[in-house]
Amino acid sequence: MSGRIKFVNIISAILCIILIAPILIVVVVSFGKNRYMAFPPSAWSVKWYLDFFSSSDWMSSLAISLVIGLVSSLISTTLGFLGAYSLSRGKYGNKKLLISFCLLPLIIPSVITSVALYFVSVPLGLVGSKLWIAVCHSTLSVPIVLLILISSLQGVDESVERAAHSLGASKIYTFTRIVIPLAAPGILSAAFFSFLTSFDELIISLFLSGVSSQTLPVRIWNSLLMDMEPVIAAISSFLIFVTIALLMLELAVRKLRA
Amino acid sequence: MADSALRRGREPALFKSENLIYPALAFLLIFFVLPLVWFFVKSALDYDGSFALKLYQTFTSGLFMVVAWKTVWISLLVTALALLAAYPIAYTMSRAGPGTFTLAIICVIVPYFTSIIVRTYSWMIILGTNGIINRFLMFTGLTHKPVALLYNTVGVAIGMTYVLLPYYVLTLYSTMKSIDSWLMQAGRGMGASNFYAFRKIFLPLSMPGVISGFLIVYILAVGFFITPALMGGPENVMMAMLIQRNIEITMDWPLASALSLFLLVITLAIYAFYCKYTDLEKMLGR
Numbered sequence: 045m046s047g048r049i050k051f052v053n054i055i056s057a058i059l060c061i062i063l064i065a066p067i068l069i070v071v072v073v074s075f076g077k078n079r080y081m082a083f084p085p086s087a088w089s090v091k092w093y094l095d096f097f098s099s100s101d102w103m104s105s106l107a108i109s110l111v112i113g114l115v116s117s118l119i120s121t122t123l124g125f126l127g128a129y130s131l132s133r134g135k136y137g138n139k140k141l142l143i144s145f146c147l148l149p150l151i152i153p154s155v156i157t158s159v160a161l162y163f164v165s166v167p168l169g170l171v172g173s174k175l176w177i178a179v180c181h182s183t184l185s186v187p188i189v190l191l192i193l194i195s196s197l198q199g200v201d202e203s204v205e206r207a208a209h210s211l212g213a214s215k216i217y218t219f220t221r222i223v224i225p226l227a228a229p230g231i232l233s234a235a236f237f238s239f240l241t242s243f244d245e246l247i248i249s250l251f252l253s254g255v256s257s258q259t260l261p262v263r264i265w266n267s268l269l270m271d272m273e274p275v276i277a278a279i280s281s282f283l284i285f286v287t288i289a290l291l292m293l294e295l296a297v298r299k300l301r302a
Numbered sequence: 303m304a305d306s307a308l309r310r311g312r313e314p315a316l317f318k319s320e321n322l323i324y325p326a327l328a329f330l331l332i333f334f335v336l337p338l339v340w341f342f343v344k345s346a347l348d349y350d351g352s353f354a355l356k357l358y359q360t361f362t363s364g365l366f367m368v369v370a371w372k373t374v375w376i377s378l379l380v381t382a383l384a385l386l387a388a389y390p391i392a393y394t395m396s397r398a399g400p401g402t403f404t405l406a407i408i409c410v411i412v413p414y415f416t417s418i419i420v421r422t423y424s425w426m427i428i429l430g431t432n433g434i435i436n437r438f439l440m441f442t443g444l445t446h447k448p449v450a451l452l453y454n455t456v457g458v459a460i461g462m463t464y465v466l467l468p469y470y471v472l473t474l475y476s477t478m479k480s481i482d483s484w485l486m487q488a489g490r491g492m493g494a495s496n497f498y499a500f501r502k503i504f505l506p507l508s509m510p511g512v513i514s515g516f517l518i519v520y521i522l523a524v525g526f527f528i529t530p531a532l533m534g535g536p537e538n539v540m541m542a543m544l545i546q547r548n549i550e551i552t553m554d555w556p557l558a559s560a561l562s563l564f565l566l567v568i569t570l571a572i573y574a575f576y577c578k579y580t581d582l583e584k585m586l587g588r
Contacts, residue, residue, distance in 0.1 A: 052390050052393060052394060053394050055390045056390045056391045056393070056394035056395075056406065057394075059387050059390060059391050060391060060405070060406050060409035060410070061409070062464075063391075063409045063410060063413055063464075063467065063468070064408070064409040064412060064413065066413070066421065066424035066425055066428060066464070067412055067413060067416060067421075067424060069424060069427060069428060069434070070420065070423065070424045070427065073427060080432050081427050081430075081432070082432055082437075083427065083428075083433070083434045083437075119329075122325075123325050123326040123329050124326060126322040126323070126325055126326060127322065127323050127325070127326030127327070129319065129322055130319050130320060130321070130322035130323035131323060133319040134318075134319040134320035134322070134323065135319075135320065136320065140577070142323070144573075144577045145330075146326070146327075146330065148330075148334070148573075149330065149334050151521055151569060151570075151573045152338075152525075152566065152569055152570075153524070153525025153526075153527070153542055153565055153566075153569060154525065154527065155525065155527050155542040155545050155546055155562075155565075156338070156525070156545070156562045156565060156566055157334065157337075157338065159341065159545060159546075159549055159558055159559075159562060160337040160338045160340070160341035160342075160562075161333075161337050162549065163337065163340070163341040163344070163345070163555065164336075164337045164340055164341070179333055180333065182329070182333070183329075183330060183333050183334040186326055186329060186330060190326070237415075240415060243417075244416075244417035244418070244419075246417075246418070246419055246528060247527060247528070250546075251549075261417060261419050264419055264420075264423070265419060265528075268419070268423060268426070268532055269532070272426070276423060277423075277427070280420040280423055280424070283416070283417050283420050284412075284416055284420060287412070287415050287416050287417070288412065290415075291411065291412070291415060
């Protein structure tokens with residue numbers, strides 16, 4: 045191939061910069077002193093971070109989001125792992141239809157799902173229940189776990205399981221001693237991404253949180269609708285750091301395996 | 303080694319591979335399908351009067367027509383914009399060496415996994431009256447007072463395209479990476495120009511990705527809520543926002559369910575087409 049730089053690659057480079065720039069701009073702005081989020085900031089400060097970490101309202105929302113995210117991750121990783129194992133090993137009449145159905149929560153607009161969940165939550169008195177929000181978030185993350193684990197379980201050699209089975213291992217024994225350890229990196233990344241799904245979820249939480257269980261995204265939403273407090277830049281950057289940390293952790297886990 | 307664990311004996315049918323899907327399936331049926339069905343059925347039954355008439359009135363009302371039309375066309379616009387931007391990125395990624403690929407995938411994956419509300423907020427900073435775009439325009443003297451880029455259709459289009467772009471890039475990339483680059487080489491070797499080889503070989507082979515990406519991004523766009531709600535003006539009300547407002551402000555369940563039904567039918571129709579068109583099992587690596 046010729047050494048000249050292709051026109052399409054220049055376009056792609058510009059587009060990639062446009063993709064990542066907004067993320068970087070938020071982080072830079074969050075360290076600015078200016079109330080009006082000017083870019084580039086004229087003076088630097090960590091004031092907004094201090095505001096965030098010293099506000100009991102924001103910290104309680106953070107704690108609520110963390111708890112809901114962890115519970116939801118636990119539910120969806122467990123259910124999703126069993127489901128993904130089944131889908132990657134089992135023999136079905138119509139596997140395609142089954143997978144299409146399982147992906148529906150990602151397809152149907154969240155607003156519809158949320159309104160429906162709210163509709164059943166009001167008479168049952170479930171609005172504001174953190175466990176209930178975690179369960180509802182899991183409807184979104186079960187399909188994500190399935191997607192991640194089906195492909196990762198296909199990388200786990202089935203003949204090892206058959207060997208264990210023919211040597212007399214029970215299904216549970218094969219599961220706990222062979223399948224789970226071999227699929228561990230996939231399970232871990234499924235757990236990360238299902239946590240992130242719940243941690244970042246806004247629409248379901250918006251309907252179900254009530255006044256007592258406002259998650260971090262719900263509080264950000266309320267602030268953006270009202271007056272766009274400058275502390276939002278610091279909180280957004282914090283969420284970006286969490287995302288990047290989880291992505292790097294996931295990468296490290298995968299590298300460790302290879 | 304625990305002896306009991308190794309005793310095969312009676313293997314309960316419960317642990318057959320085929321049956322392990324049931325917990326997840328039951329979970330989705332109880333907490334996802336049931337609420338949806340219950341919502342539509344109950345709000346139709348509870349409505350005193352004919353629900354069919356309510357549906358008819360809703361779907362022929364002026365407000366519905368305006369919002370439905372806006373939702374459909376703005377989704378089409380942002381999906382087309384996302385395609386235009388995604389195609390070159392995915393193309394470069396599919397032909398790039400490992401170093402370039404890593405850089406590009408970081409630029410795609412980080413926004414992809416960042417919360418939608420954070421991504422929307424970042425564009426609110428950039429496009430606002432004090433944002434860099436306006437400061438740049440005023441600095442260069444192209445304009446003397448800030449241009450309205452936020453709380454209007456321009457803002458919604460930019461914000462939604464940005465949020466949806468990574469989905470399109472990843473869909474296109476997975477199709478393009480399986481296109482054999484020797485095909486293009488062979489075409490050029492036989493005298494085709496670069497562009498001719500691209501148009502006659504690469505473009506047709508990438509069409510499955512273009513189409514399934516278009517369908518999936520369009521589905522996501524019609525149901526969009528966060529970005530248009532934060533970046534749009536009063537004239538940019540989309541269907542999902544109308545549904546949310548009907549619950550939050552007026553608690554009009556029958557109206558909300560009629561509107562939801564409309565959005566649900568559109569979504570499911572496109573999804574059915576997508577499932578028929580895309581090989582889901584192949585997508586999962588089979």
